[in-house]
Structure formats: C-alpha cells, structure tokens
Amino acid sequence: MATSYAGLLADKLESDGEKQQARMIRERLARAPMAVASAQGAGHGHMLGQMPTDNDSRLNTVDYSQPTLETSEVLLPDAIQNRLLEFIQCVEHHDALQRAGAAMPNRVLIYGPPGTGKTQTARWIAARLKLPLLTVRCDTLVSSLLGQTSRNLRRVFDYAQQLPCVLFLDEFDALAGARGNERDIGELQRVVIALLQNMDALPDSTVLVASTNHEQLLDPAIDRRFPFHIPMPIPDTALREGLWRKLLGSYAPDELDWKELASLSEGATGATIEHVSLDAKRSAVLAGQARAQKLVLLRRLGLTLALAKGERLTTTEQEIRWLRAWAQSHFTFRALAALYDLPLRQVQNLLNEDKGSRDGIQEKAEPGKKKRQPK
C-alpha cells in the first residue's frame, strides 16, 4: 500500500508543478524490490492513477494483467530458455549488478514469426518476476490524430513508472519501424524519436519487453537499446511433439503416434498446434467423447497447414485430394468416405481420376471393403 500512496503523492506533486520531485519518487518506486511489488497488491490489481487513454478514440492505450506461471507456460528450445532465464537473473539482481558497475538495462526484444509464442513469453516473464504486465496496445497508441502518438507514448511511459511492472510493447514495429516507411514519414520519424526519448528517460531498472514479427524493420537506434535479443523459432520436431503433448493433454486420441504427428506438423507454429488441439477437443466434447478422434485431429491439421501454405481448398473434392496427398496412410478411401459422409465409390472415383488406379488397386485388394458402402 505504501507504494500506491507514494504513487498518489507523485501524481499530486506533478499536478502542483513539482515535476522533479514527482519523477524522483517514481524512479524510486520503479526500483522498489519485488517483494514490495507483491505486497502492494501486484496480486490484487491495485492500480495507481488513471489508465492512459487515447484522446481521439477514448480507448485505454494499455492493458493491465497479472499472468501466472500456470497460464503462461511456454515451450522453447533449451538455448532460448536459458537466455530468458539469464534475463530474469539480470532483472532480479539488478541492484547488485549496478553496484558492481555491470548492470544492463532490463530490456529484452523478442522477435520471430507470428504464432511462435512472443506474447506468451512476455506473460511468462511477468509471471516469473511476480510483476503485473502492462501491455501497450500499439494499434490504439498510433492515433489517427497527427501528433497524438508521441503524446500517447509519453503517457504510457509515465504511467509505467508509477508502479513496479513489466512494460510490454507488443508488436511494436508499428511504432519503431525504420525511418523512411511508406506512411507519413514525418510522423513516423517523430514517433521513433519520441520512443527513443522515452526509452532513454526510463530508469534502467524498469523491465521493458518488446516483441516484433519484423525485426529487420526496426530502427537500428531502437534495436541497440535492447541488450537482450531473443529469437522465437518455428518449432522443430521435438518441440512440436512437446507442444502436442501439452496442448492435447488427456484428450489425445487413443494409440496416437506422437512422433508421426510431430513430423506431419512440419512448419506448424505453437499457435497452429494450439488452434488444432482446441478444435479437436471441442469436437470431442460436443460428440460426448472423452478423447479426440485421430482422423478429426489430422483432418483439422491438414486443412490448417494447407491454408498456411496458401492452398485455397474451397470444395469437398479439393479437401479430399489434399488430405490424401498429405497423409495417404491415414486418409484411406474408407476413412475419407466416413469423414465426409460420402459413398465409398464416389471417393474412389474422385481419387482414381487424378492419380490413375494405383491407390485404387491397393484399396480394392483389402478383402471385404469393396462392397460395403459407408453411408
């Protein structure tokens, strides 16, 4: 509570024109040990002052949340996990490092393709540090009113200094794009300059996390201000297996070959695996089943990967052809007929039309299958 009164005092001093005093209090607050952060209500959503808003839209420009370790678990390759832990250590021991003259600003840039877990990692960092997460909504921040963006930015940075927190600039390439973009160049330059000024005025101890899908678009001056750069890769086979296991959980289909599933999902991000797993879970729950069905899961995965590859599958025939070509051993004629509720003959004709009769002969060779026509 003491910390929140201190924050209010800083507000009051500022409104009385005592900017210097207010700033000193806020700097001290930002340095307050983690224990104070939790004691003052990091776990109870106690906020200081008013949330910053955009004058134009009246929307809040930041989101306040309190992620927990349970809800923000993120699976990453060892080397990257270690790098993140190194960052956490530097934050936790910032004061000692500073006394030794070896401190770095508590800033990390997380970059990588969409869906690889950048936002989730920012949540994990906050949870791990037991600090609230202030996520900057860069879409709202970039105001339609010329000149407002820099003001919005200053409000956000001022606000973040009122309480111990992790300030998270999500997808911040919108703000920090290299000078000389298609958009109004003058405005963009002003935003980049404002961002640099705000970052430079931020105490080194304030934890700043930024994420971007386009690292190459960042202004080099901004890039340099982050001592930690953490790449988020598209998951490899081992990581994909871990993600499937975690996300399907007890809904995993019977007799699922995890290694095969991992290899079939080549190119999938964590977001894709989560999306497909949730879909398969939903189907199971709606069908009153305790586990997902393997073919339902594989079909969803196949169609999602097709979409990601830019395949436009608009008809049932196209879907069937794609699935068959993608994972023939699972999508037999019979399986496809059952999945799409079609006569077996129709599926056979469709696929034999394209690929000659090789698959058809194999299928017909299985005794007893030819005559039965699933409805």
Ligand SMILES: Nc1ncnc2c1ncn2[C@@H]1O[C@H](COP(=O)(O)OP(=O)(O)O)[C@@H](O)[C@H]1O
């Ligand atoms: N490596 C990962 N480990 C755990 N979950 C992940 C991973 N990558 C993605 N996800 C899940 O996918 C969803 C989207 O991830 P997100 O962090 O929003 O991706 P990004 O910010 O990189 O676009 C989240 O719900 C997250 O839990």
Ligand SMILES: [Mg+2]
């Ligand atoms: Mg994100």
